Amino acid sequence: MNTPQSSSPVWLRTHRCGTLTAADAGRTVTLNGWLAKSRNLGGLLFLDLRDQSGKLQVVVNPETHGALFHQMESVRQESTVGVRGTVRLRPGEMQNAQMATGAVEIVAEEIQVYSESEVLPFAISDITEASDALRLQYRYLDLRRDSVKEKILQRIRIAQLFRKSLESHGFLDFETPYLYKSTPEGAREFLVPSRMHPGSGYALPQSPQLFKQLLMVSGFDRYYQIVKCFRDEDMRADRQPEFTQIDCEISFATLPMVLETFDAVMKEVVNAFYGCEKITSIPRITYQYAMDTYGSDKPDTRFDLTLQDLSALVHEVEFAVFQSALSQGGIVNAIVVPQQEAFFSRKRLDEYTELMKQNGLAGLGWIKVQAEGWQSPMAKFFSPAQIEAVQTALGAKPGDVVLVAAGLRKTVQLGLGLLRNTLAKHLNLTRHEDVRFLWVTDFPAFEYNEEGKRWAACHHPFTSPAFCDIERLETDPGSVHAAAYDLVCNGFELGGGSIRIHQPELQARVFALLGLTPEETEQKFGFLLKALRLGAPPHGGIALGLDRIAMILTGSDAIRDVIPFPKTQRGTCLLTGSPSPLSPQGLSELHLQWKELP
């Protein structure tokens, strides 16, 4: 038998750097890794060796290993090396309590440099941060930093925990096509032209929605998939053009059963992640309650500052802004900010008023509650009895500041909801260690689009209307609730789902309401309607955003931090330089031609 030859034999490691402890003292070991740092004391050379598991100090003594010392003196940091040596317990005062492996060090006998690094574009350190652009351009270096690496490893662990939990609940891991059928409703799609079909093409899926429903029709009970989804929309800190969903579906499902199942899954994952009973139950609130109380359909409940309705109390107050709002069927709402009078300078109040104006409100009223009465531009419109009534209703005490908005219901709620979040940030009211999960249910199913003069699905057109509302589908679509739910945490939408329509007649009625002609329906979704006619189980499910969940559980500011190779806000990859110009040959094969539009 011949032995294959290798030009540069790698020393197979016996241990990983981060795992060695005092118990290993005396062992002969072989390690592989990166030269994180070297400290040359002249008579002694210390090298920090790093691999995925952590760091370990290597020591080279020129008196006993002159040639090795000379060899390693000039090797740049971040070169890859193999180290052979002996584990030694460090003398007492030389132990480093800050370091996981600080009790020991490796006395080097032999070191092989596998690959020498050039001078680095930035330091591999958690102390100084390079700019975002530079970090993304050299993301593979950025990922060597402990804090960055740690978040990616935690994301992987979170995905593992979801797989484990979902499989224990009977979910099976399916794959569905990435070359998807284009269905141009909802988010903008990434299109994939086809070489074999001039003028036709695929789209990358915004979610595997239709295929997972079809798997239910096939007779598979419980589907899940941790899957990439694509949306060609503008980015945010919590949005990337490609992102990962934990996509799930259950057949013969009811709404409470889906919520209970994912209550359990979330509890299992989150508590295992933290290693303690972080959440015991996930509260459920309705969309209406969320809007009335927090002015948001994805409220951050780590702080209070709830919205309070003053409409009934200020009916008699002769203040034009209130009267105009109420006469148009609007509302007057208030937020009480406890004991922060000094914070609300003229400048701050002007800033928040401007914020409200940018969001469609006439302005922002304010009241500084004081022992001797109100300091407020609005005070003169209130009688002493009205002041008393409002103050009692709000539970406001001297030193509190009351902020008031009047106008159309949704405008007031969304405006104050935004103000609520802004105030929490400015006043630092958020308990950052908290993780507050929440189900939001009973969403409206349809929303009237003034521009398009038509009804649009709030969720997606396969969402079942609430059972008891189906009869009003044609007569009063605005009052119909969806059998849909969102999972919300700390002000982020972490996922959403619904019970799906499983009856072709109902699906046709919904399509009709949305203004799709039978021909359009047939062309776009004929395959789905046919499937529903061939024995479809009642079913429902959910899609959870893995990136956002990982962002929150790792305490990150952006999903970028928990994605190994994220894109910039303009959708570019600074590492590889995509998107890049397409070759004329490539375009021509796809029957495409690049043309500048006027």
Add this chain to the structure above:
RNA sequence: GGGGGAGUAGUUAAGUUGGUUAUAACGCCGGCUUGUCACGCCGGAGGCCGCGGGUUCAAGUCCCGUCUCUCCCGCCA
């Protein structure tokens, strides 16, 4: 599509009402150094001040445009 923030050495930043040769730290190069771990000490090199116009005797600094990164609104069924 719109609004805000940022861009100065390899990196992170400072740079006053426009005014001598654009600073500092880390990194880099050379030297010294036996217990460091953000090692220390001495010396040195390193700049299209994002890019393009303009104002001015004079621009890193003021004005206009543009590019890139970033936060937000729109958008994300």
